Amino acid sequence: MTLVSPTLRDEITANMRAAKARMWVRIKGGNRELTHYIAEVVLPVLTIGAYVILYKTLGLPPSLGAAVIIGGAMIAFWTNILWNMSAQWFWEKEMGNLEMYMVAPVSRMSVLLGMAMGGAINTSLRATGIILLGVFVFQVPFQVHDLLVAGLVFLLTVISLYGLGMVFASLYMLYGREAWHTNMLLQEPVFFLSGSYFPTIYVSVIPVWLQVTATLIPMTVGLDAIRRVTIQGQGLMAVWPHILALIAFIAILIPVARMALNYMENLGKREGRLTLRWQ
Amino acid sequence: MKRDISIETRALRRVFKGVPGAGDVVALDSVDLAIEEGEIFGLLGPNGAGKTTMIKILATLLLPTSGEAYVKGLEVSKNASKVRKIINLVSGGETPGYGILSVKENLWFFSQLYGLSRQGANERIKNLVTQLGLDNYIDTRMSKLSTGYKQRLNLARGFINNPSVVFLDEPTLGLDVLSAKQLRTMIKSWMTDGTKTVLLTTHYMAEADEMCNRVGIIDQGRILACDTPQKLKAKIASRPSWKIEVTPNIQELDTLKTVPGVIGVSEVSNIETGTSTLKLVLEDESVMSDLLSTINRNGSRVLNMGKSEPTLEDVYINLVGKGLQ
Numbered sequence: 001m002t003l004v005s006p007t008l009r010d011e012i013t014a015n016m017r018a019a020k021a022r023m024w025v026r027i028k029g030g031n032r033e034l035t036h037y038i039a040e041v042v043l044p045v046l047t048i049g050a051y052v053i054l055y056k057t058l059g060l061p062p063s064l065g066a067a068v069i070i071g072g073a074m075i076a077f078w079t080n081i082l083w084n085m086s087a088q089w090f091w092e093k094e095m096g097n098l099e100m101y102m103v104a105p106v107s108r109m110s111v112l113l114g115m116a117m118g119g120a121i122n123t124s125l126r127a128t129g130i131i132l133l134g135v136f137v138f139q140v141p142f143q144v145h146d147l148l149v150a151g152l153v154f155l156l157t158v159i160s161l162y163g164l165g166m167v168f169a170s171l172y173m174l175y176g177r178e179a180w181h182t183n184m185l186l187q188e189p190v191f192f193l194s195g196s197y198f199p200t201i202y203v204s205v206i207p208v209w210l211q212v213t214a215t216l217i218p219m220t221v222g223l224d225a226i227r228r229v230t231i232q233g234q235g236l237m238a239v240w241p242h243i244l245a246l247i248a249f250i251a252i253l254i255p256v257a258r259m260a261l262n263y264m265e266n267l268g269k270r271e272g273r274l275t276l277r278w279q
Numbered sequence: 280m281k282r283d284i285s286i287e288t289r290a291l292r293r294v295f296k297g298v299p300g301a302g303d304v305v306a307l308d309s310v311d312l313a314i315e316e317g318e319i320f321g322l323l324g325p326n327g328a329g330k331t332t333m334i335k336i337l338a339t340l341l342l343p344t345s346g347e348a349y350v351k352g353l354e355v356s357k358n359a360s361k362v363r364k365i366i367n368l369v370s371g372g373e374t375p376g377y378g379i380l381s382v383k384e385n386l387w388f389f390s391q392l393y394g395l396s397r398q399g400a401n402e403r404i405k406n407l408v409t410q411l412g413l414d415n416y417i418d419t420r421m422s423k424l425s426t427g428y429k430q431r432l433n434l435a436r437g438f439i440n441n442p443s444v445v446f447l448d449e450p451t452l453g454l455d456v457l458s459a460k461q462l463r464t465m466i467k468s469w470m471t472d473g474t475k476t477v478l479l480t481t482h483y484m485a486e487a488d489e490m491c492n493r494v495g496i497i498d499q500g501r502i503l504a505c506d507t508p509q510k511l512k513a514k515i516a517s518r519p520s521w522k523i524e525v526t527p528n529i530q531e532l533d534t535l536k537t538v539p540g541v542i543g544v545s546e547v548s549n550i551e552t553g554t555s556t557l558k559l560v561l562e563d564e565s566v567m568s569d570l571l572s573t574i575n576r577n578g579s580r581v582l583n584m585g586k587s588e589p590t591l592e593d594v595y596i597n598l599v600g601k602g603l604q
């Protein structure tokens with residue numbers, strides 16, 4: 001006796017193949033031009049540089065510079081999620097691809113998963129570039145004591161961010177230009193709230209209610225944890241609450257994405273605008 | 280031998296909310312249809328008749344307002360994921376895919392949405408590429424293909440999962456004559472085992488006549504007639520069809536329709552020659568003299584006239600009272 005019935009196994013295989021294929025398209029599309037890659041690494045480093053120099057001039061500790069570099073790297077993920085993940089169904093619709101995805105038997109979640117994995121890999125390549133270049137140019141100190149915990153915290157942060165991206169993608173499926181404005185609205189406040197350029201939680205100058213709001217964004221929690229383990233050299237003892245919070249984000253966001261996707265698909269089928277363009 | 284029913288609709292109805300101010304749009308109105316396995320069935324009708332609506336409901340992209348729709352015995356609104364495994368859909372004029380991928384890579388990608396194995400996918404891709412004349416472009420990026428070849432790629436995609444039922448929504452829309460012919464040949468060879476079913480929509484009469492085993496004529500959401508092209512034409516054979524060439528073209532086509540005994544009329548104008556060809560379906564020949572004097576009163580001169588073999592267009596004119604254009 002097997003645990004998984006043959007039909008279920010076929011189903012899982014098909015969905016995994018679809019996710020892998022979508023990931024492959026994204027990786028291929030994202031890395032076809034070296035110049036794009038260079039621009040996407042160098043430009044953030046310029047912004048980071050402004051903050052590093054400012055902090056140095058103010059005589060603040062060099063660890064703040066390191067924090068900004070990590071923040072800049074994570075901003076790359078947030079930008080990718082907003083513009084390449086959330087808006088993706090919209091793009092696919094414009095290209096005439098949404099119908100093709102909708103008539104296919106694999107779950108749309110697998111397709112989103114593939115997009116997310118491809119996006120995460122592409123962005124990791126960029127984030128690595130940003131960190132290496134940042135460290136090389138600004139000579140800021142990093143110290144990692146527990147590589148395993150650092151890896152885990154990073155992975156959980158990325159998964160929860162892309163989980164959020166999957167929720168957005170589902171909500172945006174039926175929308176056109178409006179999605180754009182929402183994206184614009186979400187971009188800067190999240191950079192600010194999540195503490196990409198300066199810490200926003202565990203600091204007394206920020207009002208408590210704002211700190212609490214900020215922790216509702218997975219990026220804030222992830223960023224704080226990553227900084228602790230890579231700059232302050234802290235370990236599991238310091239970041240276990242972060243890890244639990246990130247796991248909670250993931251456990252909530254992925255099912256919510258699935259529900260949103262089903263809801264939007266049904267709404268589209270009922271209202272007759274599932275694959276309509278120019279609405 | 281009676282074949283199994285492959286596609287069926289019962290009292291299928293779909294209403295869309297109209298633009299604010301205007302009323303609702305009834306896109307499909309009590310449509311009953313039964314299409315057998317092995318058939319190439321054509322839905323023939325003008326723009327806005329409800330063809331795409333029908334296809335979208337059957338292809339799980341749209342819910343009916345009421346009524347039922349079945350594909351291979353599965354009610355589509357309740358079994359979307361099961362239905363999706365055995366169907367595919369090609370919307371003419373669309374060119375889905377990724378520009379940065381080659382023809383082969385795109386087809387491989389589409390095959391993965393159906394979970395095909397590497398070997399299975401490669402075999403199907405090879406076959407489809409040959410059948411649709413894409414051999415020389417297999418490694419060409421989609422962004423570099425002409426529109427016609429992009430459409431061929433889309434057609435190949437429609438068969439990538441070897442579906443039992445294929446929906447083709449105006450598949451030859453904008454396709455050049457050669458590609459359209461290749462598509463017809465391909466579909467016929469794909470259909471040989473007798474288990475496949477094709478439902479296609481078109482507003483080209485000749486295409487429906489040439490390709491389809493049976494044709495349903497649809498107008499304003501209702502199926503007006505449904506039979507083989509031969510039988511549809513035979514039914515109106517008692518009513519004479521006339522082709523009359525006139526110059527200049529008739530300004531007020533409606534005045535011809537008011538002539539008693541004229542069942543329907545359509546006009547195709549040729550801008551270059553300044554002439555136009557009228558197709559008329561008449562009650563009987565006695566209508567002719569009235570008709571000719573009305574044409575005269577319209578200020579047009581008859582250049583040429585003759586009886587014509589009934590075509591599907593005449594069937595359509597008979598049913599709707601006007602041409603498809």
Ligand SMILES: Nc1ncnc2c1ncn2[C@@H]1O[C@H](COP(=O)(O)OP(=O)(O)O)[C@@H](O)[C@H]1O
Nearest residue numbers: 272273295304306325326327328329330331332
């Ligand atoms: N998504 C939609 N929302 C509102 N009205 C629609 C929608 N889709 C189709 N219609 C209307 O329904 C009618 C039938 O359309 P359609 O099925 O596309 O016709 P066809 O494919 O035969 O040209 C038309 O009047 C069209 O305007």
Ligand SMILES: [Mg+2]
Nearest residue numbers: 330331332448
């Ligand atoms: Mg249509």
